[in-house]
Amino acid sequence: MVFLNTIIYYSHSSSLIHSCYPLLSLIPVYLLNWKSLPRPIIALSPMADMTDSAFCRVVRLAAGSVQLAAPKFELNNLAASCSLPAAGYPIMFREMVSSEAVVRGNEKTLGMTDIHPDERPLVQQIFGSEPATMAESARIIEAQHHPEGFDINMGCPVYKITHNFNGAALMKEPARATAIIKAMKAVITVPLSVKIRAGWSDKTECFEFAKAIEDAGADLITVHGRTKVQGYSGKSEWDVIRQAKEKVSIPVLANGDIHSPTLVPGALKQTGCDGVLIARGALGNPWFFRDTADVLAGKEPVHITLEERIRVVLMHARLHAEQHGQGGITTLRKHLSWYFKGQPGVKEWREKMMKMTTLEELEEVLGQMMGVTVLVRRTS
Numbered sequence: 001m002v003f004l005n006t007i008i009y010y011s012h013s014s015s016l017i018h019s020c021y022p023l024l025s026l027i028p029v030y031l032l033n034w035k036s037l038p039r040p041i042i043a044l045s046p047m048a049d050m051t052d053s054a055f056c057r058v059v060r061l062a063a064g065s066v067q068l069a070a071p072k073f074e075l076n077n078l079a080a081s082c083s084l085p086a087a088g089y090p091i092m093f094r095e096m097v098s099s100e101a102v103v104r105g106n107e108k109t110l111g112m113t114d115i116h117p118d119e120r121p122l123v124q125q126i127f128g129s130e131p132a133t134m135a136e137s138a139r140i141i142e143a144q145h146h147p148e149g150f151d152i153n154m155g156c157p158v159y160k161i162t163h164n165f166n167g168a169a170l171m172k173e174p175a176r177a178t179a180i181i182k183a184m185k186a187v188i189t190v191p192l193s194v195k196i197r198a199g200w201s202d203k204t205e206c207f208e209f210a211k212a213i214e215d216a217g218a219d220l221i222t223v224h225g226r227t228k229v230q231g232y233s234g235k236s237e238w239d240v241i242r243q244a245k246e247k248v249s250i251p252v253l254a255n256g257d258i259h260s261p262t263l264v265p266g267a268l269k270q271t272g273c274d275g276v277l278i279a280r281g282a283l284g285n286p287w288f289f290r291d292t293a294d295v296l297a298g299k300e301p302v303h304i305t306l307e308e309r310i311r312v313v314l315m316h317a318r319l320h321a322e323q324h325g326q327g328g329i330t331t332l333r334k335h336l337s338w339y340f341k342g343q344p345g346v347k348e349w350r351e352k353m354m355k356m357t358t359l360e361e362l363e364e365v366l367g368q369m370m371g372v373t374v375l376v377r378r379t380s
């Protein structure tokens, strides 16, 4: 079976997946080849506490021709009716995990690297500063969960990450950064990518750094066109990304400020990149990738009705509860605020949702909302 130039083979695994899905004794694994994947490459950017397994599954389902207007809420029906389009099928970059926690055998962290088959192909991002620890963590994750690729976080600006040579701090330590790449490449069998920023404070720092990463053996680079100092505000400089792309011969993905599917063609053109990595644009909008496929095909994206939005939120809530347990449902609130941000006429419901502490409470609010929207639609 060949899909998007990725070859699917099957691998025996003792993954947690099998305890959840006992009939799945074989896991499909895609051979991800960044060089030969059809262009443009469209991917979901890693986002801590956001791009967990549940959200990646929702993105995958919403990117396919999921029957969002199906009359029932049953998750299995939705999943079963999902078919995969040839275009707009995003590669998932899973949220970062700590290499040290993986090597220490921290169960929660290892659990974060479990992969549901719906999410594949998936790239697991790791952060850390010690080459041997980074390599060992990748080896452990690959043996247990077989991600289709690994990504190194060299862009996180948060102090708790950077103060110890992790994340964006590695851009100031090219020797350490390249040692990490070499150590990881020596033990993994899948491609290795690196996500960097334009620089620490100077937007030209990425030019030399990108070349060093390529020379160390990285298979792909993502450039976020903001500096570490900018954090998440200010502009992502697409021209800087283009100049970084010109410095290397490995594929490069552009990242930052691609917040709407209609911006994708312009970002691709201006950066000259092989693809894009979509971050905040996909929060509350898992349809981003299906819409991007439409835009790239010259079609108008399909309007998402409030009813469809509610159905997908419900699906997301159930997957979230499946992953994090009933007690973990409150962590869905940050997704809920993205889903309903700027939606007219939902203020009262939104406030109720933000107070929910169980899945049942949320289902009740969504059910009431659905009743109201269906009624409004029928009478209007």
Ligand SMILES: Cc1cc2nc3c(=O)[nH]c(=O)nc-3n(C[C@H](O)[C@H](O)[C@H](O)COP(=O)(O)O)c2cc1C
Pocket: 045, 046, 047, 048, 049, 050, 095, 096, 125, 153, 154, 155, 156, 195, 224, 232, 236, 255, 256, 257, 258, 259, 278, 279, 280, 281
């Ligand atoms: C809540 C949040 C969490 C993030 N976590 C990660 C992460 O774990 N790893 C990473 O490389 N980037 C992380 N990022 C950065 C994004 O992947 C992306 O590079 C950045 O948001 C710029 O893209 P945007 O302007 O399209 O949002 C995070 C961003 C946000 C908003």
